[in-house]
Amino acid sequence: MKPALQRANVSQLEFKLSLLTPLGITSSDLVKIVTCRPKFFSSRIHLVLDERINYFIDILGSKEVLRRAIIRNPSLMLYDLDDKIKPAIEFYKGLGFSQEDLVAMLMSRPTVIPRTSFNKGKLEYIQKTGVTRDSKMFKYVAAIIGVTRMETIQEKVANLEKFGLSEEEIWCLCGKCPILLTLSVEKVQRNMTFVVATMKLAARSVLKHPFLLLANLETQIRPRVDLVKRVFEMGMKPLVEDVSIATALRMSEKRFLKVYVMCHQEDVVEELMEFYEKAKSVKRLGVESKKYVRKGFPF
Incomplete structure (x- = not known):
């Protein structure tokens, strides 16, 4: 049992559970909640928990959606309701966000509302x-x-x-x-420097091609730029001529290889694929230990 839960006031704990149980929260759900927020039941949420639950049911539309939202982010029951949650939601409503938008936001990115100012x-x-x-x-x-x-x-x-x-x-x-x-x-900084210094494109190119800033430099931009350069250095031509480098970078991997690699003789294909795979395997120092997780907004 979590130490914080062991120190929790029994009567307060029973009261909190009595409010959460009607939402359909199961014992398995409680384990997930405590694992995510060990101090969840030892906090003073009992003071406004019933008001908070009613407020979120009104916002989210049902107890089931609230149950899933709490499991995703138990801190929804801990954030300051009057100073954090209500002002942020009212502001989003004022900006034209629908109930459907707010539900999607709370379910997909549950920390967005409390972080909003x-x-x-x-x-x-x-x-x-x-x-x-x-x-x-x-x-x-x-x-x-x-x-x-x-x-x-x-x-x-x-x-x-x-x-x-x-x-x-x-x-x-x-x-x-x-x-x-x-x-x-x-x-x-790194992508812009590569675009300007290595690709020899004007800095304003990113205004037309934001992808140049979004794409991964090590695994996509640099290897593809190097491969295209290698193809022309070998005196070869791509399957489709007059393709801009920006367009080449936006291609799917299958399409890119078809245009620049697979259209050549077998021995050339092998050489280019070996070159390309080697280029993609070169990692910047320290990158191996990093994990990039990007989640888009759910609208």
Whole structure:
């Protein structure tokens, strides 16, 4: 048994369980909750738990959805209801988010709501993207800016400005591809440096091709650029001529190999595949130990 649960007040524990049981939470669910948040039952959630449950049932539409949301993120029962949860949800509603959007957000990205904070500065950032409320992209833009600290946003904008992009261009880019605001400064620096220094493309190329910033440099961009260069150095031609490098980078792996590798003689194919596999296996120092998990917003 978890130490925090052993120290829990028995009467309070019984009261909390009596409120959670009608939601359909099983003993198996309780194990998951305590494993995820060991101090869940020793916290003072009993003070407003019934109010919180009723509020979330109203927002999510059913007890079953709330049960699944609690299992996904037990802290929904711990966050400050009046100072954190309600203001964030009301703000999202004011921005045009539907109940369906809020349910999807809480189920897919359960920490988004409590991490959300809006102020005048963030609303100005949303306006600078040029994305209007009737646009399908608006929810993505608003949610990503809402959960990102002002200092972090400023740092990421300044990072792109170093490469000669104007603030207006950067915000327009974020409006078209808001997921860029979730990328680390280091990743953007490395991709931009490669685009400008190695690919010899103008920095503004990313405005038309945001993929150049999103794609993995080690496993996709660099190996493909090197392979295309190798094909031309060998005096060979791709299956489809006049294909831009940006288009080549966007191709599926099967299509890319068909255009640049499989269209040649067997001995050339073997040589190019060996070269390509070797290029993809070269990892930056320290990358092996990192795990990248990116989840998109569920709208």
